[in-house]
Amino acid sequence: MTDGLLDCVPDGVFTVDTEWRITSFNRAAEQVTGIRREEALGRRCCDVFRTSICENACVLKHTLTTGRRVVNKVVYIIDARGRKIPISISTACLKDVRGRIIGGVESFRDLREVGALQRQLEEPEAFADIIGRGPALRQLPDLLPAVAG
Numbered sequence: 001m002t003d004g005l006l007d008c009v010p011d012g013v014f015t016v017d018t019e020w021r022i023t024s025f026n027r028a029a030e031q032v033t034g035i036r037r038e039e040a041l042g043r044r045c046c047d048v049f050r051t052s053i054c055e056n057a058c059v060l061k062h063t064l065t066t067g068r069r070v071v072n073k074v075v076y077i078i079d080a081r082g083r084k085i086p087i088s089i090s091t092a093c094l095k096d097v098r099g100r101i102i103g104g105v106e107s108f109r110d111l112r113e114v115g116a117l118q119r120q121l122e123e124p125e126a127f128a129d130i131i132g133r134g135p136a137l138r139q140l141p142d143l144l145p146a147v148a149g
Helices: 027-033 043-047 059-066 110-124 137-149
Strands: 012-017 022-025 071-076 083-094 101-108
Touching: 012 043, 022 043, 027 083, 027 101, 059 071, 059 083, 059 101, 071 137
Parallel strands: none
Antiparallel strands: 012 022, 012 101, 071 083, 083 101
16 A cells, blocks of 8 residues: 555545554545654554544454444544544454455544534524525525435
């Protein structure tokens, strides 16, 4: 897996070896965490992501132990500036050509923008600036939140 390929992915992606040391860390991971790739590589993932699940409910550890992937689990991390960031994570095992587990991969998506959009949709005035005369268009502001959900 090359860093160039991973840098094309819009979600944060990192890989770890069996000692939990980060072996790759893409550009999106840098942007969400505020930690540069050079600082993350070689460090244990719990030292980079600083979240409570690392200690007792690590999703990647669950995947490596059970062999079962986790998809879109919402958790929070603390970025380099100390901000709490909601993310959605997915995990999988990395295996060698013989099928032996040699590490894991985790992808994560920053959910801050999704939360902001959701709050906008919940505001009653969110669609107040739509202009129309027909009965169907007048009903549109009432229908949009349900459709967006």
